[in-house]
Amino acid sequence: MNLINPQAIYTLWLREMLRFLRMKSRVIGALGMPFFFLAFLSVGFRNTSFSTTSIDYTSFLTPGIIGMTLLFSSTFTGISVLWDKEFGFLKEIMVTPVSRISILLGRIAGGATTAIMEALIILFAAVVIGFNLRGIYGDSSVKGMVSGVILAFILMVLIATTFISLGVSFASLMEDMEGYSLVMNFVIFPLFFLSGALFPIDNLPSSVRFLAFLDPLTYGVDGLRGCLIGESELSIFIDLLALIVSSLIMLAFGSYLFKHTEVD
Amino acid sequence: MEAPAIVTHDLVRRFDDLTAVDHVSLKIQKGELFGLLGPNGAGKTTIVKILTTLIKPTAGSATVWGYDILKDQDMIRAHIGVVFQDPSVDNKLTGRENLDFHARMYGLDRATRERRVEEVLKLVELSDKADILLGKYSGGMQRRLEIARGLMHHPNVLFLDEPTLGLDAQTRRHIWSYIKEMNESEHVTIILTTHYMEEADFLCDRVAIIDHGRIIVCDHPGVLKSMVRSEELPDPSLEDVFLHFTGREIRDEEGNEGQHARKIMRHWRMKRR
Numbered sequence A: 001m002n003l004i005n006p007q008a009i010y011t012l013w014l015r016e017m018l019r020f021l022r023m024k025s026r027v028i029g030a031l032g033m034p035f036f037f038l039a040f041l042s043v044g045f046r047n048t049s050f051s052t053t054s055i056d057y058t059s060f061l062t063p064g065i066i067g068m069t070l071l072f073s074s075t076f077t078g079i080s081v082l083w084d085k086e087f088g089f090l091k092e093i094m095v096t097p098v099s100r101i102s103i104l105l106g107r108i109a110g111g112a113t114t115a116i117m118e119a120l121i122i123l124f125a126a127v128v129i130g131f132n133l134r135g136i137y138g139d140s141s142v143k144g145m146v147s148g149v150i151l152a153f154i155l156m157v158l159i160a161t162t163f164i165s166l167g168v169s170f171a172s173l174m175e176d177m178e179g180y181s182l183v184m185n186f187v188i189f190p191l192f193f194l195s196g197a198l199f200p201i202d203n204l205p206s207s208v209r210f211l212a213f214l215d216p217l218t219y220g221v222d223g224l225r226g227c228l229i230g231e232s233e234l235s236i237f238i239d240l241l242a243l244i245v246s247s248l249i250m251l252a253f254g255s256y257l258f259k260h261t262e263v264d
Numbered sequence B: 001m002e003a004p005a006i007v008t009h010d011l012v013r014r015f016d017d018l019t020a021v022d023h024v025s026l027k028i029q030k031g032e033l034f035g036l037l038g039p040n041g042a043g044k045t046t047i048v049k050i051l052t053t054l055i056k057p058t059a060g061s062a063t064v065w066g067y068d069i070l071k072d073q074d075m076i077r078a079h080i081g082v083v084f085q086d087p088s089v090d091n092k093l094t095g096r097e098n099l100d101f102h103a104r105m106y107g108l109d110r111a112t113r114e115r116r117v118e119e120v121l122k123l124v125e126l127s128d129k130a131d132i133l134l135g136k137y138s139g140g141m142q143r144r145l146e147i148a149r150g151l152m153h154h155p156n157v158l159f160l161d162e163p164t165l166g167l168d169a170q171t172r173r174h175i176w177s178y179i180k181e182m183n184e185s186e187h188v189t190i191i192l193t194t195h196y197m198e199e200a201d202f203l204c205d206r207v208a209i210i211d212h213g214r215i216i217v218c219d220h221p222g223v224l225k226s227m228v229r230s231e232e233l234p235d236p237s238l239e240d241v242f243l244h245f246t247g248r249e250i251r252d253e254e255g256n257e258g259q260h261a262r263k264i265m266r267h268w269r270m271k272r273r
């Protein structure tokens, strides 16, 4: 059996798209939280300024909320393997001769597509609210905008891959959805707050700041800032590199756990 | 002689301190229609899950179509088809989409896919319901679709876990004749679990009676019946065989339901009086 099976990956992606189209309320529901975070925080903290950066809060916040959308949507898709388990469909998938890594890649393809669509909707909403998209050079030039958006897209794919794999890893270790809120509240929210999505990580006490550098989303948010407003703490290429490493590690981890999970 | 389709050797599976499968050793030949007959909780589904690579045995070994269940799982998966006891469909997809998903996962090309989808839909008489979401199917319709799906990719070995559970008598006969035909004309090896005596009797070349995870006896239904034939019991059924070897009656769902209904009726009449 070939390890990477494009037809199977496409099939799994297709299924995810059909489900996506048929569950519009879930999509709208998923957009609610990031949208209200964006809308209320950018109004409420509009006069906030940070010592480390001169940009206005809406510009600072928007890439962070895009990262948040990707984080939540991706982990949810990953963990929703458990729904397939609950409804029995996972059995149907797992007895096919498709390799486990291809099944995981199929889920990533479907999940990343939905997560990125949601992220782009949030970006669009942000622009409507008053977010000033300035591109990778921060000068609103066409060249900077185009290359910024392309690079942002690549970052989004890597962020989605990392966190869908994380979700699948959790799903492989859990029996049912019971542990879901545990994962949400004790893993996903801390990852979100540590990432610098809402405030610069320099404001974190030094005792936890090092944790921020272990959080893949930190590099995701920083890279997105670089791409969309032209200001980032680290070089975009360091962010890119960190995300490539994190997605490879999480992919290996996720497929290992997924391979050894029992379905019944 | 040809290699057997399935060999198991002292297969054991424990769940905590419950032994669901207890030293099961079987040899099923290619082309056989083999039945696992036993009451609820006997361990039939657990055996099927082990042989279809979904769970691992606690101890023992087995091969399916010559491949080891622990080492060559992908090879086994390429040769088998499974109809699970519990639902395993996507409710948000239509009947046709569920079948199409299956065919694509097994790598069938477009022409074959389209032809097979139509063929199996016709077989289970669901052609007119093909474009309805599975969530809107009745239990029996869903069951029929799952049976259709298991046949689509022409597996060498087909596992049917209580295939006719919950189907009406007419559909059941229909499915029976198809199972028999597939076995005879396409030489598909079939492993079928059931707790319907007449199903095992009618369909199977050989039947293993299983209770508390152990194989009690295993032979041709006719041979099993002749084992318990006596003057008082000139024409025994598999029911009598089960009773003879376990000292208990197999719990028959239909019987229970009937009894239950009678009880309710009696209760009702009492109240009205």
Ligand SMILES: Nc1ncnc2c1ncn2[C@@H]1O[C@H](COP(=O)(O)OP(=O)(O)OP(=O)(O)O)[C@@H](O)[C@H]1O
Binding pocket: A264, B015, B018, B020, B038, B039, B040, B041, B042, B043, B044, B045, B046, B047, B085, B195
């Ligand atoms: N995941 C599990 N965890 C714990 N116990 C289990 C699990 N799966 C099965 N069992 C137990 O193993 C035993 C055998 O179950 P199994 O489903 O194999 O029986 P069965 O013969 O298929 O019964 P039925 O006719 O009801 O389908 C039962 O006692 C059941 O409670």
Ligand SMILES: [Mg+2]
Binding pocket: B044, B045, B046, B085, B161, B162
């Ligand atoms: Mg069962």
